[in-house]
Amino acid sequence: MVSVVVRMIGTLRAASGRHEASVDLPEGGDVSTVLQTLVGKFDSTFRKTLLDPVIQSPSANALIILNGVEINNLQGLNTKLKDGDELILLPITHGG
DSSP states (O other): OEEEEEEEOHHHHHHHTOSEEEEEEOTTOBHHHHHHHHHHHSOHHHHHHHSOTTTOOGGGTEEEEETTEEGGGTTGGGOBOOTTOEEEEEEOOOOO
16 A cells, blocks of 8 residues: 655645645556546546646646656656655646
């Protein structure tokens, strides 16, 4: 079993109602599995805030940082996680 701490910032914190969550997943679990778990745990506001409505991906709405490294510099959503890892979900602000 792998336990991961997820810290949520800004609008993602507001949408989840929490600044932090602990997620347990089986060995070999990845970032995508953690996000699916969180989407199932919180209400639809969190899903709408995190996931792009068309592509159902967080890539347009959030930077995801694993132990200080943005996941696109690793294996993206398929990045495998280890016990004690920390994910930070940082919303991307859009505007013009």
